[in-house]
Amino acid sequence: MKANIVLLPGDGVGPEIVAEAAKALKAVATRFGHDFAMTEHPVGGAAHDLCGDCLPDATLAACKAADAVLLGAVGGPKWDTLPPEKRPERRALLTLRSELGLFANLRPAKVWDALKGASPLKDEIVARGIDILIVRELTGGAYFGKKGRSADRTSAYDVTPYSTHEIERVARIAFEAARRRHGRAVAPQPGRAVAPRPGRAVAPRPPKVTSVDKANVLETSRLWRETVTALHAAEYADVELEHMYVDNAAMQLVRDPARFDVILTENMFGDILSDEASQITGSIGMLPSASLGAAKGGLYEPIHGSAPDIAGKGIANPLATILSAALMLRHAVGLAAEADAVEQAVSDVLASGVRTADIASPSGASSAISTSEMGDAIQAALSGF
Ligand code: NAD
Numbered sequence: 153m154k155a156n157i158v159l160l161p162g163d164g165v166g167p168e169i170v171a172e173a174a175k176a177l178k179a180v181a182t183r184f185g186h187d188f189a190m191t192e193h194p195v196g197g198a199a200h201d202l203c204g205d206c207l208p209d210a211t212l213a214a215c216k217a218a219d220a221v222l223l224g225a226v227g228g229p230k231w232d233t234l235p236p237e238k239r240p241e242r243r244a245l246l247t248l249r250s251e252l253g254l255f256a257n258l259r260p261a262k263v264w265d266a267l268k269g270a271s272p273l274k275d276e277i278v279a280r281g282i283d284i285l286i287v288r289e290l291t292g293g294a295y296f297g298k299k300g301r302s303a304d305r306t307s308a309y310d311v312t313p314y315s316t317h318e319i320e321r322v323a324r325i326a327f328e329a330a331r332r333r334h335g336r337a338v339a340p341q342p343g344r345a346v347a348p349r350p351g352r353a354v355a356p357r358p359p360k361v362t363s364v365d366k367a368n369v370l371e372t373s374r375l376w377r378e379t380v381t382a383l384h385a386a387e388y389a390d391v392e393l394e395h396m397y398v399d400n401a402a403m404q405l406v407r408d409p410a411r412f413d414v415i416l417t418e419n420m421f422g423d424i425l426s427d428e429a430s431q432i433t434g435s436i437g438m439l440p441s442a443s444l445g446a447a448k449g450g451l452y453e454p455i456h457g458s459a460p461d462i463a464g465k466g467i468a469n470p471l472a473t474i475l476s477a478a479l480m481l482r483h484a485v486g487l488a489a490e491a492d493a494v495e496q497a498v499s500d501v502l503a504s505g506v507r508t509a510d511i512a513s514p515s516g517a518s519s520a521i522s523t524s525e526m527g528d529a530i531q532a533a534l535s536g537f
Pocket of ligand 1: 165169224225226227228229241245436437453455456457458459460461462467468469470472510
């Protein structure tokens with residue numbers, strides 16, 4: 153298969169970690185016989201230094217024409233004094249999201265077997281397995297609704313609008329992702345066996361979506377619940393659906409995270425729950441993300457920022473970016489086996505005891521390997537050496 157992939161290294165540790173993800177993609181292309189054309193484009197502060205714009209026209213045009221976009225990170229103290237609308241986070245990230253029409257953010261939160269000790273949760277909770285995908289609506293709700301202050305500035309409001317169209321399109325992504333996590337590209341035929349995804353931390357189980365809202369209080373949540381329920385009945389009856397209030401979901405994430413498979417929720421609830429879920433895994437350098445829209449493609453990036461405190465030292469963990477490349481293969485390019493192979497390589501390398509400094513145990517920190525050595529280890533695992 154041919155795929156046109158745009159790489160946006162960006163700022164701070166961005167270039168270091170994207171280079172390692174590119175190595176992994178090359179290894180996948182060689183092993184599976186694909187032709188990935190990867191081109192790098194400037195973005196963020198680096199682009200501002202080059203041409204005075206954090207998202208140059210040529211970069212945006214390349215992203216629009218690509219099959220998928222892999223981003224490192226943008227921002228850093230050097231550009232913090234730019235006017236807000238010109239800063240890397242706003243100009244590059246928000247513009248990219250809106251120009252590419254990305255309305256769903258996918259964040260897997262998984263505790264890898266070899267890193268169970270990194271989770272702040274009790275061992276008996278972690279032992280039950282944590283492998284959650286959070287699907288957050290990205291362009292609606294209170295963050296984008298009408299906002300304002302009264303004339304005397306003593307009261308304020310943030311309207312939380314949602315339409316059935318907005319709810320349905322993100323719910324569809326969640327149901328499809330739940331099927332895909334359990335080896336189903338389409339609705340299963342009755343009586344047909346379903347292959348579990350390799351490397352899953354938990355025992356195979358039927359796909360499940362937990363839709364999170366506050367329907368006991370909010371009208372938008374009642375519309376959310378009605379819409380998700382109707383879509384489920386019409387198109388996704390093979391996926392288990394449960395509804396949960398957001399306060400309960402926040403509690404269950406730390407009390408019994410193994411009960412979750414895919415969590416579907418609106419923008420603000422998702423913002424909060426996805427950060428909570430990332431903390432229970434205990435390692436920011438391990439967490440990938442995908443932002444998807446109606447068109448094929450999407451934007452794939454680690455959840456962490458540009459880590460200016462460690463930039464240029466060659467110690468950043470590239471695994472979140474490599475796992476973002478796996479999400480890209482699965483969601484943008486339709487290469488599920490190849491995505492599984494990347495995740496299996498990460499699992500195998502971690503199981504062999506290899507660690508970057510951020511995930512090394514305090515006693516083993518002195519033997520932590522570099523960013524590029526971790527990339528080499530993944531490349532070798534993918535190549536079968
Ligand atoms: P950060 O995620 O960059 O760093 C937080 C901490 O985690 C730091 O100690 C850092 O060293 C560590 N860390 C992050 N990634 C790591 C990795 N791969 N390996 C090892 N350790 C890692 O958050 P911050 O310091 O708040 O932000 C730094 C800059 O990044 C800011 O300018 C911020 O605006 C920007 N930012 C960008 C994005 C993005 O591009 N999507 C997201 C968040 C923050």
